Amino acid sequence: MLYTKMRYAVRPLDKDDPVTREFKSLLGLLTGDSASPVLWVVYFADIENAIPSHPDDVVLAGRSVSHAEQADDVALMSLSPEGLQVKLDGFFRWCQRNFMTISLAKTEWMAFGPLPRAMPTFRVNGTPIAATSSYKYVGISYSAGCKDFFRLHHESKTSSARKARDILFMLEKKVGSLSMAHALQLYNAQVDPHLTFGCEVAIECSASSSKALENVQNDFLRRLLGLSSRSCLAPLYIEAGVVPVRYRRLLIAIKFIAYAARMDERYLPAAAVRDSFALAETGARCHISDVRAALEKLPVPVIVTDLTLDNCRTEKWVNDLEARLALSCHTYLRNAVVTNTRLGVLTAWLERCPALPRSGLRLERRPYLEIHNPAYRTAILRLVASEHPFAIERGRRGDNTGLLRLPRAARLCRLCREEVEDEVHAILVCDALQELSDARRSFWNQAERREEFPRSLARDRTSMNTLVELLQAGPIAPLLGKFIAMCYALFEERPLYRPPEAFIEACREQEVSFVPGPLGPSQDYGMLWTIQDGDMDYLSGSLE
Incomplete structure (x- = not known):
C-alpha cells in the first residue's frame, strides 16, 4: 500500500525555484526505493535494547559498542566468548519477535588475538556456527591469527585493481588509443578506487604492506605512458601527474581522522577516534600509532610529535600536516630523479624548475x-x-x-x-x-x-x-x-x-663514478631527509 501510493518531487539546486510536479516511479525494485532506508531504520530501531549489555562489552571512549549494522548485515562483538553468546541469544530473540531469521550459512565467528586452548562453540537456537580465520564485512576483508589482519583485504583490492586496469587497456582494442586525459580519468574512476578502498582503517606501516598496490599503479602508468617494465619509477608520477598510492592512501586516512575528530560524540567513528587517541597517549598499538608509524616510514619520513585529538580538530594544523606530506612526496620524487644518472633530461628540467608544478599533493601533468x-x-x-x-x-x-x-x-x-x-x-x-x-x-x-x-x-x-x-x-x-x-x-x-x-x-x-651534484647554488637535495614540524632536518643538503 505504501509503495503503491508513493509519489516523488525534485527540488532544484536553487531553493527559490519551486519543486517539480509529483510523479510516480515506474522503474527499479521497490526495495531500492528512496523510502526503503528510512523504513529499515525504523524497523531496526529497537535493536539497541534487544541486545543485552555485558561486562565484557567493547568500550570506545566510554561508550559500549556491541554490534554494528550495514542494512541487514549485522556484526556482533565482545571481549569474551560468554559475552558474544549473550549477544547471539539476544539477537535471535529479536529476530523471532520481528519475523526474521538468521542465515546460518552466512554466519561465522572469528577471534582476534591469542586463541584459547579450548576453542569455544557458539550457537544460534542450539545450532553451532562455524569458525573462520577471515571474513569480509562491508567490503573489507579481515584476517585473524596473523600480524597484518588486513592482508587479505590488500590482496583482494590488488586483484580487483589489476582486473580493472586490464579491462581499460582492452578497451583500446575496441575504440583505439585513448587520449591521456581520458585514460587518466578512467584510471581515477575505475582503478584508483580499488587502490585506496578502506585506506581510512587499513594503514600500511611498512613499504611491503602496500607493495602489491604500488605494482599495479606502476604497471598501469608504464603501459599508459608507453614505457618498458624496467623504466624508472619517479618519471611515471611526475609526467602523469599521479600521486604514489602510498602517499595518497595516507592523505585520505589523515583527512578521515580529522573528519571523525570533528564529529558529534554520538557517532561511532568519533568514539573510535577518541579511544584511539587515548590509547596512543599510553604508547599502545592502535590506529593513531599506526598512522604515525606510517608517516615516519615514508621514503622521506614525516615526523609528527603533536598528533593529538585537539590538533586534528584544527583546520590549520591538518592543512599543515597535509602540506608536509606533500613536501615529503615531492622531495622523494626529486631525490629519485637527481640521484639517478639515467635521467639527465629530467634532472636538467628540475634545474630550471626547482619546484615541481603541483596543486597540493597532486602533481600537474x-x-x-x-x-x-x-x-x-x-x-x-x-x-x-x-x-x-x-x-x-x-x-x-x-x-x-x-x-x-x-x-x-x-x-x-x-x-x-x-x-x-x-x-x-x-x-x-x-x-x-x-x-x-x-x-x-x-x-x-x-x-x-x-x-x-x-x-x-x-x-x-x-x-x-x-x-x-x-x-x-x-x-x-x-x-x-x-x-x-x-x-x-x-x-x-x-x-x-x-x-x-x-x-x-x-x-x-x-671512468669515475658519477655523484649527482646540487641542483643549484643553494639547493642540494640529498637522499636522506626528515620532515619535522614543517622544517627540514637533514643528514645532507639544505632546503631554502
Missing part, C-alpha cells in the same frame, strides 16, 4: 601529454624517462650478450663516431646524416613560425637547456614529438657503434 598522436607523445615520454634508443642509454644497459655494455665515454655516436651519443647530440647536434639534418632544419623552420616559439632559442640550439626549453614549450610539442620520433627511427635503422677494444678499456680505466 606535463603539457605534451595533450598531444593527440600517441606515437609523438610516446616519443617525448621515452626521451624524458630515458627509454630512448640512443647509445647513452643502450650502452649502459647492453644486450643479452653483454657486448654492447660500454663505459659512458665509449658510447660514441653511430653516425659521426666522434661524440657521445646522448640526447642533445642525437637530437640537436649530429649532422653526419643528411636526412637527420634536413629533418632538424624542417623542425626549426616550422617551430619558428609559431607565435609561442621561445625567442631565447635563437641564440643557443645545441645544449641541454635548449632541449628542456623545447619540452616546456607546450604549443610546439606536437612538432617536437614528430621530430623526435623521426630521430628514433633514423638511429634505430643503424646498429650501435662499438669502438675498438683498446679505446673501450682506456675509457673504462679512466
